[in-house]
Amino acid sequence: MQGFLNLNKPNDWTSHDCVARVRRLLRLKRVGHAGTLDPAATGVLPIALGKATRLLQYLPSDKAYKATVRFGIRTNTDDLEGEVITSQPCPDLNLTAIETEIHQFIGKINQIPPSYSAIQVEGKRLYDLARQGEIVQAPVRTVEVFKIEILDWRDGDFPELDLAIACGAGTYIRAIARDLGAILNTGGTLSALTRTESSGFKLQDSLTLTDLETQLQTGIFQPIIPDAALQKLPSVNLPGTFAKKWCQGQQVPMNLDVLGIVRVYENETRFLGIGQIQDHILIPQMVFEPIS
Template sequence: MQGFLNLNKSAGFTSHDCVAKVRRLLRLKRVGHGGTLDPMATGVLPIALGKATRLLQYMTSEKAYQATIRLGVKTTTDDLEGDMVATSSASGLTLETIVPFLQQFQGKIEQVPPMYSAVQVQGKRLYDLARAGQTAEIPTRQVEVYQIEVLEWRPGELAELDVAIACGAGTYIRSIARDLGEVLNTGGTLASLIRTQSSGFKLDHSLTLEEFAAQVQAETFNPIPPEAALEHLARITLSPDEARRWCQGQRIIYQDASTDSAANIRRVHHENGTFMGITQVIESGGEVLLAPKMVFAD
């Protein structure tokens, strides 16, 4: 079996837990996930099955979330899973006050990951250091937030702001909640998080673990075709002879390809429509060549 499962992760499970459950249900060794979700978070967790695990690195990094930010409280983990470390009344805040501050969290921004995160510092995960009571200087990282849209505002001592966030890889929504609380001088933490889109997969087409298990038991589960996760890549179609030589690892001349897109990575199809794999378009000796990166089909 090979392809993808668009899983709707429930709260309380780690991404690793989900992979283990899928592996047991399918009795399949090669299972991986694209884009870790915190245990508290729910929503889209792409699961790669079989040979499709090798395609995870080529999937789009764009993600979308619906988040609830609670203002007036700070926690050790920057979400409600952690211990409360400070409170401050947020009753004086209005939506009109908050909206201008949201602008500084959009675009390419420098972000400090939460102390409780999988980021490595000097070879150790930050959450391991935090659990051991150790501190570390957390390096900032550049991330990109495409859009923050306000969905709902609930004022009060502990006010809550619901937002929709579209962003790139590596963005911590917990950090946005924490940092918004800092600039508003009230403190802030993430109260809930739903990932609505990840790597081209959307929440409204996802399956819960229970739904997935039921389909497996009924023998009705069909994985999403591998190429469905690669539609953001330009497509190259090869003739039968070209496809045969390319699958054998040969670089082949391809007159119709250009080298003007990011990383020059394309998806390759046989002229009969079969997905063949991933190629890199390179220039050599004045010729445009297709260099196999990952051969998926024989």
């Protein structure tokens, strides 16, 4: 079995837990995922099956989320899973104040990842260091937020804001919640997070683990074909003779004004793998379907 599974990750499961469960359900050794989700987050977790695990590095990196920010609270993890550092009601905070400041988080922004995160500093993950009592601040990184839309606002002593956020790889939504609260002088933390899109997979098309079990029991489960997740990459077509040479690891000439990573097909239908075009030469990067 090879291809992709668009999994709707449940709450309180790690991404590793999901991979292990899928591996057992499908009785498949080669299973991997793209774009780790925190245990408290739900939503789209792309799962690669079989040889498709070799395609994970070529998936598009854009993501989208629905996030809820709670104001008046700061935690050591920047979400409600952590220890509360400060708790101060802010009933006077209003949506107008937020609308004035939130534009600062759109575009290319500098961001300090949460102290509890999977980022490595000197070979050690920050959450491992934090659990040992050693709090290390991750280096500032530049990330890109394409769009932020305000979905809902709820007044109260600890008011909440629902946002739709579209962003690039490496963006921490917890950090946006924390930094928005800091700018407003109220404190803020992430209280809920659902990933609505990742690597081209959408939440409305996803399967829960229960859905997967049901489809397997009824014999109707079919993985998403491998190249369906790669449609943002340009494609090239090879006739039979050149296709065989390319699959054997040989470089082939390409009279195309295309550069970079491409999908490679034989006779426009059979997906062969991933190549790279340099100086009108197609170089094999990953042969998915060799031709004997």
